[in-house]
Amino acid sequence: MKDIFTPADILLPRKGADMTRWAALACDQFSARKGYWQDMDRFVGSAPSTLRLMLPEAYLDEPDVEARKGAMLRTMEEYLVGDIFQEIPDSYIFVERTLPNGKIRKGIVGKLDLEAYDWTPGSASPVRATEATVPERLPARVQLRRQAALETPHIVLFMDGGPEVMARAGRGAEGLYDFQLYGGAGRIRGSRVSGGDAAAVRELFDRLPGPVAFAMGDGNHSLAAAKSRWEELKAAGAPADHPARYALAEVEDLRDEAVEFYPIHRVVLGSDAGGFVQTLSGAGTAELVARADALAKAYAAEHGGRVDYIHGAEEARALAAQPGGCAWLLPPLDKSELFDHILRQGNYPKKSFSVGHSLDKRWYLECRKIR
Numbered sequence: 001m002k003d004i005f006t007p008a009d010i011l012l013p014r015k016g017a018d019m020t021r022w023a024a025l026a027c028d029q030f031s032a033r034k035g036y037w038q039d040m041d042r043f044v045g046s047a048p049s050t051l052r053l054m055l056p057e058a059y060l061d062e063p064d065v066e067a068r069k070g071a072m073l074r075t076m077e078e079y080l081v082g083d084i085f086q087e088i089p090d091s092y093i094f095v096e097r098t099l100p101n102g103k104i105r106k107g108i109v110g111k112l113d114l115e116a117y118d119w120t121p122g123s124a125s126p127v128r129a130t131e132a133t134v135p136e137r138l139p140a141r142v143q144l145r146r147q148a149a150l151e152t153p154h155i156v157l158f159m160d161g162g163p164e165v166m167a168r169a170g171r172g173a174e175g176l177y178d179f180q181l182y183g184g185a186g187r188i189r190g191s192r193v194s195g196g197d198a199a200a201v202r203e204l205f206d207r208l209p210g211p212v213a214f215a216m217g218d219g220n221h222s223l224a225a226a227k228s229r230w231e232e233l234k235a236a237g238a239p240a241d242h243p244a245r246y247a248l249a250e251v252e253d254l255r256d257e258a259v260e261f262y263p264i265h266r267v268v269l270g271s272d273a274g275g276f277v278q279t280l281s282g283a284g285t286a287e288l289v290a291r292a293d294a295l296a297k298a299y300a301a302e303h304g305g306r307v308d309y310i311h312g313a314e315e316a317r318a319l320a321a322q323p324g325g326c327a328w329l330l331p332p333l334d335k336s337e338l339f340d341h342i343l344r345q346g347n348y349p350k351k352s353f354s355v356g357h358s359l360d361k362r363w364y365l366e367c368r369k370i371r
Contacts, residue, residue: 002206004126004213005157005251007092007198008111011085011150011367012176012190013048019179023188024051026154026218026361031057032269032308032319040182048084050364053152069144076149085367092193092201093176094169095250097258098186099360105258106166108193108201109366111246112157112214112223119224121346126213127157128342132350133224141225142232145244151226151370154362155219155249156355160212160339162253165204169193177365185359190366205251212339214251217259217355218362223247248368254335260360263330264309264351265316266296270324271305290349292328309351311358 013022021044030036037056044051052075055068062068079085093109117127145151159165173191180187193201208214216223226247233244252259296307305324310316313329320327333353341348355361 003202004113004116005108005110005205005249006113006202007090007194008109008246008248008368010088010091010093010109010248011369012088012365013084014086017084018047019177020182021045021047021049023179023181023363023365024049024054025182025185025359025363027054027056028154029056029311029358029361030315032267032310033315034058036183043182048079050152050367053079053150053367054364073144073147073149080149080369088176088192088194090194090198092169092198093366094166094173094191094193096170096189096191098188099258099356100184100186103258105252105256105356105360106170107156107250107252108165108169109190109248109250111368112155112249114223114227114230114245114247116213117223117227119220119227124211126210128212128215129220129224129347130216130338130342131220131348131352133220133347134350137221138225138228141221142228145225145229145370146232149369149371150367151248152364152367153219153222153226153248154364155223155247156217156362157214157249157251158217158254158259158338159205159208159214159251160254162204162208162251163255165201165251166253166256168197168204169201172197181359181363183359185363188363188365212343215254215339215342217252219249220350223249243368244370246368248366250362254338259335260356261332261335262311262354262357263332264311264354265313265330266292266328267308267310267316267319268296268300268305268326269308269319269322271300271303271326272324275299275303288349289330289352292330293349293351296328311354311361315358 095107097105118125119129119133176190178189316327319325
């Protein structure tokens, strides 16, 4: 299928903006550490920021969560009518992310045609989910997308091999931003790919071998919500070129040495940690992710507490050290098996892997109108 991943009309802050304050980490990070988000909130202050265009998952259990959502939606409108954005039309953005470990991870930001994507099990679409999608997590996300004027996603897609695409995108690109990310998360540089260069990159994307052209790397539920919203609009008679037919995303090369897979650990909080340790006795850290999920959920259901999914072994250990806390550290998946696994066996269980550590995750930066 052609034209799956194409140039987009991308919104960025006008020149002169404080980009370190503008960019914010993916919302599903530090879900058990509100302190990180409180510190960043103080750092951002009144400056324009994508922190005001998203809701950190750390706040989902707060009594003011609906007020937070409302403030987020209002800020989108304010930024659109205010003197905040410049539009980068009909372009890709070539991203070079210097991680805290010094490695440089490359990516290309553009728009994904949601007609080419299907997250349901057994899908034969050219864009596939890699982990199980939880339908119960979609309605709230779809409702937000119905009301949102903008998208600013942390969606990452993988292609299996693609150094030629990355090399072509990096040739003759026009610099757009280059700045230090907040909190020691490294540096990020973005360059515009337009005109003939964008056409050449688009043609290379069209040549990617099937039957799976792209596999999800991050933002699985965000993309599934975008797909659900597009299906609603299509059923209501929306035109084929409606902006909600597409979702902004970043494509990365799975074989890039800077793309590293890490496990997502299971933590039980507010329960009898000693009893949980006895439950795990003899299981070993090499058990499957599904096994870890089943044990952790069953134990929390019987003994109280809640299960959390934590990126980073040190973060998991710190939570386990708290009263009533216990962590099960899981082994990483082999990224070279990803495409073959989803082609032959389908999705992994949810929260099976993380691309990099918490601060390595994609940051909200580029925006796009979805009305």
